[in-house]
Amino acid sequence: MRSRRILVVLGTRPEAIKLFPVIRALSARRELSVRTCVTGQHRGLLDQVLAIADLVPDIDLDLMAAGQSLDELTARMVVALGRVMDAERPDLVIVQGDTTTAFVGALTAHYRGIHVGHVEAGLRSGNLWHPCPEEANRRMIGRIVQHHWAATDSAAAALIAETTDPATIHVTGNTVIDALHWMRDRIAATPSLAAGLDPIVERIAGRRMVLVTTHRRENFGEGMASIAMAIRRIAERDDVAVLFPMHPNPQVTGPMDALLSNAPNIIITAPLDYPHFVRALALAHIVLTDSGGVQEEAPAFGKPVLVMRETTERPEGIAAGTARLVGTDADRIVAAVTDLMDDKAAYARMARAHSPFGDGHAAARIADLVVAALQVIEGNDTRGCGGAA
Numbered sequence: 001m002r003s004r005r006i007l008v009v010l011g012t013r014p015e016a017i018k019l020f021p022v023i024r025a026l027s028a029r030r031e032l033s034v035r036t037c038v039t040g041q042h043r044g045l046l047d048q049v050l051a052i053a054d055l056v057p058d059i060d061l062d063l064m065a066a067g068q069s070l071d072e073l074t075a076r077m078v079v080a081l082g083r084v085m086d087a088e089r090p091d092l093v094i095v096q097g098d099t100t101t102a103f104v105g106a107l108t109a110h111y112r113g114i115h116v117g118h119v120e121a122g123l124r125s126g127n128l129w130h131p132c133p134e135e136a137n138r139r140m141i142g143r144i145v146q147h148h149w150a151a152t153d154s155a156a157a158a159l160i161a162e163t164t165d166p167a168t169i170h171v172t173g174n175t176v177i178d179a180l181h182w183m184r185d186r187i188a189a190t191p192s193l194a195a196g197l198d199p200i201v202e203r204i205a206g207r208r209m210v211l212v213t214t215h216r217r218e219n220f221g222e223g224m225a226s227i228a229m230a231i232r233r234i235a236e237r238d239d240v241a242v243l244f245p246m247h248p249n250p251q252v253t254g255p256m257d258a259l260l261s262n263a264p265n266i267i268i269t270a271p272l273d274y275p276h277f278v279r280a281l282a283l284a285h286i287v288l289t290d291s292g293g294v295q296e297e298a299p300a301f302g303k304p305v306l307v308m309r310e311t312t313e314r315p316e317g318i319a320a321g322t323a324r325l326v327g328t329d330a331d332r333i334v335a336a337v338t339d340l341m342d343d344k345a346a347y348a349r350m351a352r353a354h355s356p357f358g359d360g361h362a363a364a365r366i367a368d369l370v371v372a373a374l375q376v377i378e379g380n381d382t383r384g385c386g387g388a389a
């Protein structure tokens, strides 16, 4: 059998983190020819992950443009990825999560009758506008792909509730845990990978670190201002130090700079590269975030995570008691952090190392599923939409 062509499409930092374990696992299968296409929906943050994972993309569309609108990005990406599909002619396309890159990768493959596998399938917040456009993207992806690789049983149940054929759904675990274990072990073997954090560790010495990340679109505006106020109040405690790797989006830096610059006990940095962030996560006492991936990583390190969102598509962390929704209201956030700082029993209940999101072997399972899927595709004669308008 000729080696079967797999095209992995990604465009942002979280996709790179969650897909590099899959790319490694697939590349170890001799019967597969794996190519990677990066859209460059994000640039700097994405490149940091590609570098640490030793991933050199076969195709880099470099589509990101300063101040681009979602319309412009999507339009450019449809045309560019369509051309990649025609040139590469893959037997299977793999996308991850809920970005514009993931949706357009699935759509342009669908136009050509190419099978698609979806990593992290089935995440649903139940609110079409929260998060936007991610919830819409992942629902639409779920309607047009053939292989749904869900991270958890609840994600699989969400797909079943949408009448997805159960035979096309497999629960694999979230590949973010594969990446986290790989990075943790790399740092243990080569501490210099995350040595850049040493000065911050010295500055924080003796205080408990609250690690903060925020950048969700639905928190822009009032939400960000309220989060900034909460961070400032949390940092007024002398037994606390806040470490805040700040996303460069002006919708984040604007409100934060206004309230937090020169605030004592708050260390603001540029986004940390993946090794440094994983080390910061391991050193944190509490994690305060609106990130999806960080919600999945923190429990694996036994870190209580307070989620600055109104809804989450990760109910497993809430059910396991390792995560709590606190929204963006400053009083609620401060109260939740204070509770964990002052109530040892409350902290112990949340700080149990527990990973409802996977065991670190999701990528290997996905590689097995890809090989199995290709047998099906071998006998399948999909014509797609014929390519013409």
Ligand SMILES: CC(=O)N[C@@H]1[C@@H](OP(=O)(O)OP(=O)(O)OC[C@H]2O[C@@H](n3ccc(=O)[nH]c3=O)[C@H](O)[C@@H]2O)O[C@H](CO)[C@@H](O)[C@@H]1O
Binding pocket: 012, 013, 014, 015, 017, 018, 096, 097, 098, 099, 102, 120, 123, 131, 134, 176, 213, 245, 270, 271, 272, 273, 274, 275, 277, 278, 290, 291, 292, 293, 294, 297
């Ligand atoms: C709606 C939603 O939840 N969608 C999610 C969103 O991803 P996200 O919310 O997880 O995005 P971020 O928070 O940007 O990335 C987080 C990763 O970045 C690392 N990190 C963080 C800060 C830093 O300073 N240095 C770092 O290295 C960190 O370890 C972590 O792994 O889109 C993904 C793609 O579709 C989806 O999969 C995913 O559901």
